[in-house]
Amino acid sequence: MSRIAYVNGHYCPHNRAAIHIEDRGYQFADAVYEVCGIRGGKMLDEEAHLNRLDWSLGELQIPWPMARRALQVIMREVIRRNHIRHGMIYLQVSRGQARRTHAFSKHMTPSLVITATSTSRPQNAQTLPQAVSVITRPDIRWQRVDIKTVALLPNSLARHAAQEAGAREAWLIDGEGKVTEGSSSNAWIVDQQNRVHTHPINGRILNGTVRQALIRLAQKEGIEIIESPFTPEEAYNAKEAFLTSSNALVQPIDQIDGHKIGNGSQSEVSQQLWRAYYIENQIAP
Ligand code: PDD
Numbered sequence: 001m002s003r004i005a006y007v008n009g010h011y012c013p014h015n016r017a018a019i020h021i022e023d024r025g026y027q028f029a030d031a032v033y034e035v036c037g038i039r040g041g042k043m044l045d046e047e048a049h050l051n052r053l054d055w056s057l058g059e060l061q062i063p064w065p066m067a068r069r070a071l072q073v074i075m076r077e078v079i080r081r082n083h084i085r086h087g088m089i090y091l092q093v094s095r096g097q098a099r100r101t102h103a104f105s106k107h108m109t110p111s112l113v114i115t116a117t118s119t120s121r122p123q124n125a126q127t128l129p130q131a132v133s134v135i136t137r138p139d140i141r142w143q144r145v146d147i148k149t150v151a152l153l154p155n156s157l158a159r160h161a162a163q164e165a166g167a168r169e170a171w172l173i174d175g176e177g178k179v180t181e182g183s184s185s186n187a188w189i190v191d192q193q194n195r196v197h198t199h200p201i202n203g204r205i206l207n208g209t210v211r212q213a214l215i216r217l218a219q220k221e222g223i224e225i226i227e228s229p230f231t232p233e234e235a236y237n238a239k240e241a242f243l244t245s246s247n248a249l250v251q252p253i254d255q256i257d258g259h260k261i262g263n264g265s266q267s268e269v270s271q272q273l274w275r276a277y278y279i280e281n282q283i284a285p
Contacts, residue, residue, distance in 0.1 A: 004081040006074055006114040011081060014115065023111055024104065025094030029151035031111075032056035033092040036075075036209075037246040038084050038116070039283040043075065044246065045209040052207065053091070056147045062095050065112040078114045087118040088247060092150060128267060128274055131254035132168035134243070136232050137161055139172035139180050146203045155183040169243055171232070171256070174204060178229035181205040185245035188214075189230055189238035190269045197234070200227040210244035210277070217276040223269060232257065242270040250274040 003014035025031030034053050037044040050068055057064060065071070075089055096108035137158040142151065158170035162183070169182045180199055181187050186208040188198045196218060199205045218225045235241055236259035242252045252267045254260065 001083065003115070003117075004078065006078050006112070008111055008113075011077070017113070017115075019094075019111055019113065020097045022100060023094050023097045024108075025092065025111065025150060027100055028102070029149060030060070030062075030104070031092055031094030031150045032060065032062065032148050033090065033150050034148065035246045036089045036091070037249065038079060038087050038089060039281065041079065041085050042281075043079070043089065044249075044281055044283075045213055046072070048209040048212055049246075052148060052209065053093070056149070057093060059144070059147045060095070060149070061106070062093060062110055065093050065110040071112075075114060078116050082116040082118070084116045084118050086120070087116060089114065089116045094150075124278075126275075128242075128250060128252050128271055129248075131252040131267070133166070133255035134169045134171050134182070134241070134253050134257075135162050135165050135167045136173050136179070136257055137170040137183075139174045141172070143203070145180075145206055146201070148206055152184075159183040167255075168251075169253075171235070173232060174229075176229070177231055179232060179235060180229070181208075182243050182245075185243040185248060185251070186211040187235075188242050188244065188270075189235050190240035190242075191234075192239055194239070194269055195224045195226055196269060196273075197226045197228060197230045199229050208244055209246060210249060213277055213280070214244060214250070214273050217273060217280060221272055221276050223272065236261070238262065240267045240270050242267065250277060 004011050005014045005017035007017045034049045036049045092113045094111045096110050141154045162170040171182050171187050172180045174180050179187050190196050201207050215225050235256050239262045241261045244250055252270050
């Protein structure tokens, strides 16, 4: 089955989808994006993704490429045309195409690209996926990582280092020696009192959509969340550690920089949060 992409008003075969070489997304990383999980044919946390897209576009003064409702219709159409049951949808909005010069005009037409990808069968309510390992790397990103731009080179380099080290993710360490987040995920630990720690929203991390959902669900579940930065040492001594993203959803971690986390197999709190997320989203196997 051939994949279909949406590019600036047209549905076209994925392998022929193209953007102009003078698109500012290509030349200046002047573009924002969203990755939205799909389970059972439905988008997860759709409103949170669109709200964050609105935030990212607003911070960069890029106009919406179309009305929010129209965008939602096209996203559904891309999912339908690609027959996606489980997977993800990728949406990118750049400032648009212009002769290369650093300053931009306020009157540009944004470029919009939407693609969708299938993934294999997702995790179920009972069991979290198998735990993965993480390494730490310096956080060398710019100071507006709260905007979801495509300027992901530092993230990509950190992730590559993780891969070279046989790990799944790199947790980024800021100048104060605190874990900010992962290269493409939010970072969490559970302390010995079963309290969950994750970095606050203060401009130094991306406000993850799964993060937002888990914080809301934790309240209902009676799980205490402490939105405060933690150090790698605190993470090494944690009872549990996990990461969240629209791709991985809730992913347990059993090793950080070679330190074994908890007893390696129990992840009660992560499991409880995952179950609550799964149930709320009516994720069908
Ligand atoms: N990344 N932090 C960073 C730096 C991210 O890139 C992501 C997501 C997250 C988690 O956000 P959310 O829960 O909304 O997916 C946190 C996506 C999946 C990506 O770049 O592919």
